[in-house]
Amino acid sequence: xxxxxxxxxxxxxxxxxxxxLLMALPVLLFLVLVVAYPLGYALWMSFQQIVFFGxxxxxxxxxxxxxxxxxDDKFWWSIWVTVRFTVESVLLAMAIGLALALLLNRPMxxxxxxRTIIMLPWCVSLYGTGIMFSYLATGQTGFATAxxxxxxxxxxxxxxxxxxxxxxxxxxxxxxxxxxxxxxLLANLKTIPTRLYDLAAIxxxxxxETFWNVTLPPLRFTLFVxxxxxxxxxxxxxxxxxxxxxxxxxxxSAVMTYQIYKISFRDLNLGYGAAQSFVLLFLIVGSTMTLYxxxxxxxxxx
Amino acid sequence: MSRNRLLASxxxxxxxxxxxxxxxxxxxxxxxGETVFFRGWQYKTDIVQSNVDRYNSELDGKVDxxxxxxxxxxxxxxxxxxxxxxxxxxxxxxxxxxxxDGGWVLPAESLPNIDEIKADMYPNILDAWxxxxxxxxxxxxxxxxxxxxxxxxxxxxxxxxxADFPATWDELYDQLYEIRDKGVEQPYLPHWLSEWYGISWxxxxxxxxxxxxxxxPETHQPTLDTSEGGPAWATxxxxxxxxxxxxxxxxxxxxxxxxxxDAYASGRYVFSPxxxxxxxTFNRPDRSQIAGEASLLPxxxxxxxxxxxxxxxxxxxxxxxAHTDDVKKFASWYGFKDQNGEIFVGQRWMQESMLFSGYKxxxxxxxxxxxxKGALARPGDVEAVLGVYAETPYPKGIWxxxxxxxxxxxxxxxxxxxxxxxxxxxxxxxxxxxxxxxxNAKYGI
Numbered sequence: 001x002x003x004x005x006x007x008x009x010x011x012x013x014x015x016x017x018x019x020x021l022l023m024a025l026p027v028l029l030f031l032v033l034v035v036a037y038p039l040g041y042a043l044w045m046s047f048q049q050i051v052f053f054g055x056x057x058x059x060x061x062x063x064x065x066x067x068x069x070x071x072d073d074k075f076w077w078s079i080w081v082t083v084r085f086t087v088e089s090v091l092l093a094m095a096i097g098l099a100l101a102l103l104l105n106r107p108m109x110x111x112x113x114x115r116t117i118i119m120l121p122w123c124v125s126l127y128g129t130g131i132m133f134s135y136l137a138t139g140q141t142g143f144a145t146a147x148x149x150x151x152x153x154x155x156x157x158x159x160x161x162x163x164x165x166x167x168x169x170x171x172x173x174x175x176x177x178x179x180x181x182x183x184x185l186l187a188n189l190k191t192i193p194t195r196l197y198d199l200a201a202i203x204x205x206x207x208x209e210t211f212w213n214v215t216l217p218p219l220r221f222t223l224f225v226x227x228x229x230x231x232x233x234x235x236x237x238x239x240x241x242x243x244x245x246x247x248x249x250x251x252x253s254a255v256m257t258y259q260i261y262k263i264s265f266r267d268l269n270l271g272y273g274a275a276q277s278f279v280l281l282f283l284i285v286g287s288t289m290t291l292y293x294x295x296x297x298x299x300x301x302x
Numbered sequence: 303m304s305r306n307r308l309l310a311s312x313x314x315x316x317x318x319x320x321x322x323x324x325x326x327x328x329x330x331x332x333x334x335g336e337t338v339f340f341r342g343w344q345y346k347t348d349i350v351q352s353n354v355d356r357y358n359s360e361l362d363g364k365v366d367x368x369x370x371x372x373x374x375x376x377x378x379x380x381x382x383x384x385x386x387x388x389x390x391x392x393x394x395x396x397x398x399x400x401x402x403d404g405g406w407v408l409p410a411e412s413l414p415n416i417d418e419i420k421a422d423m424y425p426n427i428l429d430a431w432x433x434x435x436x437x438x439x440x441x442x443x444x445x446x447x448x449x450x451x452x453x454x455x456x457x458x459x460x461x462x463x464x465a466d467f468p469a470t471w472d473e474l475y476d477q478l479y480e481i482r483d484k485g486v487e488q489p490y491l492p493h494w495l496s497e498w499y500g501i502s503w504x505x506x507x508x509x510x511x512x513x514x515x516x517x518x519p520e521t522h523q524p525t526l527d528t529s530e531g532g533p534a535w536a537t538x539x540x541x542x543x544x545x546x547x548x549x550x551x552x553x554x555x556x557x558x559x560x561x562x563x564d565a566y567a568s569g570r571y572v573f574s575p576x577x578x579x580x581x582x583t584f585n586r587p588d589r590s591q592i593a594g595e596a597s598l599l600p601x602x603x604x605x606x607x608x609x610x611x612x613x614x615x616x617x618x619x620x621x622x623x624a625h626t627d628d629v630k631k632f633a634s635w636y637g638f639k640d641q642n643g644e645i646f647v648g649q650r651w652m653q654e655s656m657l658f659s660g661y662k663x664x665x666x667x668x669x670x671x672x673x674x675k676g677a678l679a680r681p682g683d684v685e686a687v688l689g690v691y692a693e694t695p696y697p698k699g700i701w702x703x704x705x706x707x708x709x710x711x712x713x714x715x716x717x718x719x720x721x722x723x724x725x726x727x728x729x730x731x732x733x734x735x736x737x738x739x740x741x742n743a744k745y746g747i
Contacts (some may be wrong), residue, residue: 052383053403053704053745128392139553140565155487162722163469165556242372249555250718265376266711 028186052268065275075276077251078259082235085166085173085255089234090227092174097181097226098219104182105189115183122179130243133172134160137244162252165245169253172244173234181226188222189215206247221299228288228296235284256280309631330631330641331361334624338632340367341381342392343374353647357635365632370723375498375707379458382406385619389629390636393615394499396706398438401615403704406614407643409436409612410637413630419638424431427660430696431613439613440637441660443651446694448493448575448607450474451584456572458724460484469602471512474573475540480548481572491566492541492550492572494721495557499610501721502713504575506609508537510695517699517738522747524735525699528728538720538727545721555718567591573599575607578687582656582677600686601693609696611660613637658691705741712737 014022046065048058069075100118109112124132135141139156148157157166192215200210238257241247247254247262254262260280264273304364332338342350343669348370354367370377381388382401393401401407410416420428420437431438452467460481468474481489493504506516509526514533516526526534544550557565566574567584569591583589584596599606614637616629638661640646648664651657656677659665674684700709713734720730741747 053400054404134556138556138561139551140557140568141562156551156553158551158556161552161555245556247715248496248718249552250722251715252722261376262711265380266373267708268379 003010020052036162042277043276045271046278048271050270061271064126065272068272069275069279074251074254074259075279078254079279079283080252080257081166082255082257082280085169085241085253086231086234086287088167088170089177090230092170093177093230094223094227096174096178098185098223100178100182101185101189101301106240118182119179121175122177124176126176126237126240127243129176130240133168133175134244137164137168160245160249162249164219165249166254171277173237173240176240177230177233181212181230184217184222184226188219192218220302223301224291224296230283231287231291235280235287256283313497330635332628332631333361334622334628335364336621336625336628336738337364337366337387338389338625338629339387340365340390340632340636341378341388341553342367342371343436344369344371346655349650353363353636353650356539356646357567357632357640361635361641363632364626372498373498379384379404379707382617388617388619389621391615391617391632392442392612393439394610394612394701395433395438396701396703396710398431398613398615399433399533399552399702400704400707402429402436402438406617406619408612408618408626408629410439410616411436412616413440413634415634415638419634422638422661422663424608424660424662426696427611430609430698430702431660433601433702439615440633441638441648442612442614443657444609444611444660445658446578446607446691447499447503447610448511449578449581449690450599450606451566451574451576451581452597452599453566453569453572453592453595454597455569455592456486456489460486460572467599467602468605469599471508472536474599475544477546478544478573482547482549488549488551488570488640489572490544490550491554491562491571492544493575494550494718495559495562496555496714496718497557497559497562498707498710498714500557500562500714501555501717502710503610505713505717506697506700507606507626507695509534510608510697511605512536513693515699516697517703519698519702522699522703522738524738526731526735526738528731528735530728534731534734535727538730541721542727543723546724552722555721572652578607578691579656579658581679581683581687585677585679594679597683598686598690601689605695606690607694609694668739700738703747704745709737709741 047060047062049064050058051058073175075277104111104115104118120290121129136143137159139145139158139160142158144157144159146241148155160167196214200214205213236257237255238261241253241255241258245253247258256276257280260273260276263269263276313724340354350369351367354365357363358365374392377399378388378391378393382404383406391666398407404718410419413419416437419440423431423441427441427444428437431441440468450468461484462519465557466477467475470600478490493507509516510533512533514527517524529535545552551565554562554565563576563580563583565571566576567590581596581598587593590596614633616633621629628665635641636647637647638645645659645664648659648661649667649669652664653673656673664670671684674687675681678687680682700706716730716733719725
């Protein structure tokens with residue numbers, strides 16, 4: 001990109017920032033269209049009461065939708081369920097992902113085939129995962145019933161109940177996400193020089209010490225990034241939960257996304273639904289910022 | 303109707319059709335060249351597709367049929383609001399009322415042969431499908447949901463006979479405990495499934511069967527009796543009792559329709575309130591462990607279940623006149639009579655799945671009588687089916703009103719929580735009346 005000499009003799013050359021902005025302009029415009037507009041529209045909706053019957057109309061209600069939320073027990077319950085589901089999902093996904101990565105990093109026969117098989121769960125749609133886990137976890141078709149019947153029991157064993165439904169959902173979610181985590185961690189593992197393991201052996205480190213001092217350090221940043229990603233994905237998850245448990249039994253698995261769906265599309269209360277969706281947005285942004293403050297900043301500084 | 307009169311009537315109709323045959327066929331042939339979009343929930347979609355294929359091939363139609371999976375009422379509502387490509391859809395009467403008030407429905411009154419259609423409908427069905435003085439749609443099916451099915455095999459093995467059949471809900475619950483004492487730990491599969499027509503409908507029909515009601519059919523003001531010992535109180539009291547005593551499986555609260563049917567077809571349960579037409583399913587050896595042994599409790603002074611029905615609705619989305627005419631033609635062909643003057647689709651549903659129709663000509667035909675005999679476990683069950691069906695109540699006060707779907711969704715969640723959290727009966731019943739009052743206020747009723 002060349003500048004040009006003006007009549008004053010000064011070169012009016014674009015600065016790096018100006019050039020970058022110019023190049024990014026189409027993308028910025030696109031983002032305004034696909035992100036800012038819907039976001040702004042949703043914000044506007046959250047201050048309205050939207051009525052479809054007796055003629056479509058909107059009434060400005062200020063912060064009434066947000067105020068209603070504060071006294072809504074179901075809203076607070078859905079936040080608790082969301083947090084519980086997210087924490088369990090993230091811990092499981094990271095643990096399984098790390099275990100798979102370590103396994104795949106070992107010498108093995110037909111590594112390509114094994115990697116492909118391990119990657120398969122990630123390729124299954126969340127809808128499909130929901131159906132599969134509902135079959136696996138309910139008493140009528142589940143594996144626990146099959147085992148119980150094998151040992152002579154005559155009553156089905158179900159995990160889709162108040163006590164365990166969140167755990168079933170978290171396991172299914174982690175099953176779906178863990179392969180992706182594993183492959184990024186595996187890529188990291190491949191960059192660790194083998195001589196470091198040789199040195200660890202010379203130092204007579206135990207396997208646990210080797211893992212802690214040699215393997216884990218280069219993985220930490222990837223672990224942080226994927227903790228953030230799986231947190232966001234878990235908090236905004238809907239279809240898998242809708243298919244598997246439908247927010248139930250009762251409201252046992254009514255996460256925020258399910259609650260927002262119910263309010264917006266079953267009760268057709270779009271204003272209140274939009275207000276709750278902003279709380280979810282802040283919860284997601286707040287969680288990732290907290291993760292960064294507590295963990296990411298430290299990893300980035302290393 | 304006697305057989306002679308039926309034959310005489312049929313001859314007159316046939317002669318009329320021969321005379322007017324060409325004109326009828328011409329009338330139902332589409333002319334706009336536009337596609338008619340037809341959507342419905344998942345139920346024997348292969349049959350629906352073959353019906354549509356027949357229309358398309360014989361009348362050169364352009365009907366596009368697809369099934370909608372998931373939360374059907376919510377999905378269709380958002381489609382209607384968005385003015386999506388949707389011309390004809392399945393709907394329950396409660397959905398039809400809501401869509402009508404949204405201005406998204408073209409009432410069946412606009413069909414040219416509406417008088418003939420209405421004349422062939424049973425008055426009670428016509429009343430259920432009429433909203434604000436207009437017939438909303440054409441007959442898809444009519445049934446009784448919540449008919450008390452009985453597994454005769456297990457029932458007989460426990461030493462019971464038809465003479466022991468419970469006549470009321472109270473007697474049923476008493477017998478469940480007797481059966482439990484005889485060694486069957488979970489003899490009952492309640493209508494607590496998680497579908498939108500699950501536990502909430504289960505509560506509505508049980509209360510109505512016991513003589514209660516929820517709202518006035520005209521004003522929609524709450525009428526639920528909240529007093530101790532009233533029908534609603536007794537229902538919830540019994541529900542708590544059987545749940546807390548472990549007589550029912552908790553996971554029924556998460557069942558969808560197919561899981562619910564499969565569970566009962568497994569033969570594990572003695573009683574279960576099920577769909578009337580599923581007697582045919584439970585008596586099919588390829589589908590059920592209790593084939594030939596699936597029967598129902600007859601009407602003995604107390605009704606069982608509620609009137610469950612669905613209609614084909616036409617939408618009022620923007621279309622040109624010729625396109626709208628094509629929509630009406632297909633609706634008439636599919637929801638009433640084909641180009642030969644026969645209720646082809648309605649009769650086919652009866653033959654294939656024992657789906658009852660809102661039309662007298664289907665329900666009173668010889669073919670229907672034969673079909674029912676073939677689908678039931680015992681010859682006497684035909685009479686029991688018709689007896690239960692004739693006495694089935696319809697909750698007009700809470701179904702033929704714009705807030706019906708919202709109320710149903712709320713009730714479903716509240717009842718699940720009530721059972722799981724061992725809720726307070728009085729509070730639950732009061733909250734139902736309060737919710738109805740709140741919804742009336744919301745919609746200015």
